[in-house]
Amino acid sequence: MQDYREFLAEILVPEDTLQQKIKELGEEISRDYNGDDLLLVCILRGGVMFLIDLTKHISVPHNIDFMAVSSYGIGARETQRRARITYDLNTDIAGRNVLLVEDIVDSGHTLAAVLDMLEARKPKSLRTCVLLDKFDRREVVVPVDYLGFRIPNKFVFGYGLDIDEYYRNLPFIGVVNLERYISS
Ligand code: IMP
Ligand code: MG
Numbered sequence: 001m002q003d004y005r006e007f008l009a010e011i012l013v014p015e016d017t018l019q020q021k022i023k024e025l026g027e028e029i030s031r032d033y034n035g036d037d038l039l040l041v042c043i044l045r046g047g048v049m050f051l052i053d054l055t056k057h058i059s060v061p062h063n064i065d066f067m068a069v070s071s072y073g074i075g076a077r078e079t080q081r082r083a084r085i086t087y088d089l090n091t092d093i094a095g096r097n098v099l100l101v102e103d104i105v106d107s108g109h110t111l112a113a114v115l116d117m118l119e120a121r122k123p124k125s126l127r128t129c130v131l132l133d134k135f136d137r138r139e140v141v142v143p144v145d146y147l148g149f150r151i152p153n154k155f156v157f158g159y160g161l162d163i164d165e166y167y168r169n170l171p172f173i174g175v176v177n178l179e180r181y182i183s184s
Helices: 015-032 048-056 109-119
Strands: 008-013 039-044 063-072 079-087 097-105 125-133 146-150 173-176
Touching (some): 015 048, 015 146, 039 048, 048 097, 079 109, 097 109, 109 125
Parallel strands (some): 039 063, 039 097, 097 125, 125 146
Antiparallel strands (some): 063 079
16 A cells, blocks of 8 residues: 555644544533433444544543444445445434534435434434534535534545545545545
8 A cells, every 4th residue: 555645635634633623522512411411423434533532522421332334335435325334333322312423524425324324213312523524515414513624625534534444543634636546
């Protein structure tokens, strides 16, 4: 695989900016759910970095659980219109206050599908916490209750977000120069 520096067009959100915002989100969530039950549901795999840093800044008692959905076909650049659960929660969410933690909302299809599936399980409340919002690409209306950053329509990677399953480990959000990226 290529070193990311070969195709990094720019760093869109540097590490310190990310961490500062996540701290603020954690504090806001702590205020909003103070005295209430809370279950964070992380959507794998992209949401993992965000969940781990976010949970450290949430000062009220809460649970975490994970689910995975497939929403992209081959590689990372082709949207399927539907999401399918590939790994389900181990928690019964009926009557719980659920906060979905997701890396990015692009067309909105993935989040919309996940919200539908979870709503059917009768949680007490269901909200979303999204790190990145590619607002210009939205095809379906989805509620974003807690937002990190609104970003332009560019393909980004790092901090959980992958290009062909690599580069999720990077501590910042970078933009890909697609002419320099060699797909293998
Ligand atoms: P949506 O269903 O179009 O909203 O797509 C959401 C999913 O697409 C996210 O959970 C990501 O996995 C993936 N995705 C969308 N945009 C990007 C990007 O710029 N980089 C990496 N993954 C992305
Ligand atoms: Mg994802």
